[in-house]
Amino acid sequence: MSDVLVEAPERQGPQPRVRLKANLEWPDRVFRGVARGGGLLVLLIMALVGTFLTYRALQALRQAGFSFVTTQDWNPDGGGFGIAAVMVGTVLIAIVAIVVATALAVGVALYISEMAPPGVRRLMVALVDLMAAVPSVVYGLWGAYFLQWRVLGLSRWISDWFGWIPLFKVSGVQRHDPLTPETLYTSSTFIAGLVVALMVAPIACSVMREAFSQAPPGEREGAYALGATRWGMIRSVVLPFGRGALIGGIMLGLGRALGETIAVVLIISPVFKIQPHIFENGTSSVSSLIALHYGESSPFALSALMAAGLALFALTLLVNFAAASIVARSRSGAVSEA
Amino acid sequence: MTVLDQKTEPRTSIPERGRSSATQTRRKLGGFRKSDVFALVGGLAAASATTGLLWLQIGPFTGALGYVIVSWFIFVGTYALLVSFDENRPTMWDRIATVIVHSLALVLFAVLVFVIVYTFVRGATALRHLNFFTQDMHDAGPLDPLTVGGIKHAIIGTLIELGIALAVSVPLGLLGGVFLHEIPGRFPRFVRTVVEAMTALPDLLAGLFIFATLILIFGMEKSGLAAALALSVTILPIIIRASDVVLRLVPGNLTEASYALGAGHWRTVRYVVLPTARSGLATAVILGAARAIGETSPVLITAGATAQVNADPVHGPMMSLPLLSYTLVQNSQDNMVARGFGTATTLLVLVLVLFAIARVIGGRGPGQLSRRQQRRRAAASRRDLNRFAGQTTAPTGEAQGEFS
Incomplete structure (x- = not known):
């Protein structure tokens, strides 16, 4: 008996792998064919949008060359054009938005996953989802007609006291001068950023909430058993667990903030020079540039607009892919993917 | 040899019943001090x-x-x-x-x-004036009072554009979601990457794309159809991604059970995966619709603007609610701004309604049934039971009593 045991397994290299072949019936074959066809169609549409935009944009890019990145003016039919001013404006608005939105989103996500009583939790989840569904034109109107006039005092206060920081400076204003016209502070990067923040906060918040609520209960209870307070538990278990989703959610919101159009158009007054002062009247963004100029454009100017759009697309694409890879690599991301 | 032999006091003791339980008070763990x-x-x-x-x-x-x-x-x-x-x-x-x-x-x-x-x-x-819903802006100049003019044309336009956009993007989006979830291999992974990239596409660029291709190259008019197509491009990646996520939540043991019973791929998808994920898919579609209805920027470029009712999506410009709202508030007249806010309110109500429907349908997890579905399932299994017993006629009270 023992002889058999010794001789039985003949280990002579790897065995040839048995190929499993499914013999599909016709409904399955049709289904797979249709599904593949659908996938291909989706791919085609997406690829068409991307390649077409690139193709049309190249015409303008070739003419402008490197000056496309450095020029501040937008005058494609005569003279130079470039995205220096609009890109800076876009990025500044997005940064203001994401700073405010991050604070809001993290706070609300923690409230929903850790502190809210169950009934309130369901309500808050619904409200956050609703907030993501409210049309951007509604936010834009609210920002332009309501929020703008409430924020002026705050803008003025910050720029009066912290104007020595270049970012907060407002040019042409005497400090504490009561005669300063309020219109100097309207239509600024700051106000546009605030409104965009309200639009992207729910998006970032729902990503974070998902991850926070998946933090392993065993580790939570372990932290409590070691004597942690609730905040101690959050800091040592929930936040490290959800770090990937935290960063991912912020980046996702950033991607959205970069591309926001109508709310920004309704608030800012466009200028084509680099505007580094976030409280000062007048700024611009790529999407508002396109929205305001597509109508009266010649074919070449349209191509230039597409080049600007393409630059914006490249930026949001970069941000989104970074977000996706961070979320996928984190612990919470791996759990939710499975 | 054993511990039992030794005569020691038992280590554990049963607490005396009825001992001074009245003096103990319950300690509050939560609440405020x-x-x-x-x-x-x-x-x-x-x-x-x-x-x-x-x-x-x-x-x-x-x-x-x-x-x-x-x-x-x-x-x-x-x-x-x-x-x-x-x-x-x-x-x-x-x-x-x-x-x-x-x-x-x-x-x-x-x-x-x-x-x-x-x-x-x-x-x-x-909104207080009823004519706001029954007239269009054809006769209303900037200085006219609110009793003249309305947003009928924009409501009609929005509904038409939404209908076309959903008709294009829902079948394609759901098919795309099923494709990503069901077909194995390298190709779907590539498509998923591309779809994820396209969710980053600023919605304005979708409009710009349609404007540059259909309108400038193929000579189409600025019309409702063009706007609807731009909206489709905008929400297609959103629906695909949402349905992909929802399909991933279908429990694996359900599909495996289906395969183990000998069902093919298509049968499993049709009778197990899709019904299980139905409420989630409905939510994905409705949230896509809420997004499409509120998008201004693709419509701004492709739909043109008109003050009249235009129910023909192929010819002539068409107005929609977000676009009308945006256009009206550009005018600095008080009445126009009031109309703009009225339009935005109407839009907001539409979104709220869609959202409420989504909550009602999508409140359940995958595989959870409503009461009507449960009744239908119970009836179906009762029919099966009768069928297995060789009774093809309608079940009688006796037969039911026999098996239940």
Whole structure:
């Protein structure tokens, strides 16, 4: 008996792998064919949008060359054009938005996953989802007609006291001068950023909430058993667990903030020079540039607009892919993917 | 040899029943203590008073919002100080974090309520006149009162555009989602990457794409169809991604059970995967629709603008609610702005309705059934039972009694 045991397994290299072949019936074959066809169609549409935009944009890019990145003016039919001013404006608005939105989103996500009583939790989840569904034109109107006039005092206060920081400076204003016209502070990067923040906060918040609520209960209870307070538990278990989703959610919101159009158009007054002062009247963004100029454009100017759009697309694409890879690599991301 | 042999006192003892249970009181684990309330109220009072002093007497500050923000910062500081008198360090940090998180949640809640209430209040002046829903803007000049003109054309346009956009993107989107979930291999992974990339596409560029291809190259008019196609391009990746996520939540043991019973791929998808994920898929579609209805920028470029009812999606410009709202508030006349807010309110109501429907349908997880579905399932299995017993006629009371 023992002889058999010794001789039985003949280990002579790897065995040839048995190929499993499914013999599909016709409904399955049709289904797979249709599904593949659908996938291909989706791919085609997406690829068409991307390649077409690139193709049309190249015409303008070739003419402008490197000056496309450095020029501040937008005058494609005569003279130079470039995205220096609009890109800076876009990025500044997005940064203001994401700073405010991050604070809001993290706070609300923690409230929903850790502190809210169950009934309130369901309500808050619904409200956050609703907030993501409210049309951007509604936010834009609210920002332009309501929020703008409430924020002026705050803008003025910050720029009066912290104007020595270049970012907060407002040019042409005497400090504490009561005669300063309020219109100097309207239509600024700051106000546009605030409104965009309200639009992207729910998006970032729902990503974070998902991850926070998946933090392993065993580790939570372990932290409590070691004597942690609730905040101690959050800091040592929930936040490290959800770090990937935290960063991912912020980046996702950033991607959205970069591309926001109508709310920004309704608030800012466009200028084509680099505007580094976030409280000062007048700024611009790529999407508002396109929205305001597509109508009266010649074919070449349209191509230039597409080049600007393409630059914006490249930026949001970069941000989104970074977000996706961070979320996928984190612990919470791996759990939710499975 | 064993412990049992030794005569020792038993280690454990049964507690005497009925011993002085009346003296024990239940300890409260949650809730507030008096000192908590004192600290909170004291902090609030100190903060608002200090800020009031700053605002009125010392510094030339302006604005109610600044008052709230500065007093909030002072409140957090004072509250931390008050708590630190009674508690240790970690507890103090815990209280500070709790206060901050609660106030952030409050801010979000307040903002949402403010946005909705403000839109409704400003919109009410226009909505009060019934002609707002029954007329178009054809006869209404900038100076006309609110009793003339309305948004009928935009409502019709929005519904038509939404209908076409959904007709294009829902079948394609669901098919795409099923494709990503069901077909293995490298190709779907590539498509998923591309779809994820396209969710980053700023919605404006979708409009620009349609404008540059269909309108400039193929010579199509600016029309409802073009706008609907632009909207389709915008929401297609959103629907695909959402349905892919929902399909992933279908429990694997259900599909495996189906395969084990000998069902093919298509049968499994048709009878197990899709019904299980139905409520989630419906939510994905409705949220896509809510997104499409509120998008302004693709429509702005592709639909053109008109003041008349145009029910023909192929010819002539078509108005939609977000676009009309945007156009109206560009005009600085008070009545026009009021109309713009009225339009935005109508749009908001539409979105709220869609959202409520999504919550009702999508409130359940995958595989959870509504009561009607459960009844239908029960009836179906009863029929099967009768079929297996060789009774092809309608079940009678006796037959049911036999098997149940």
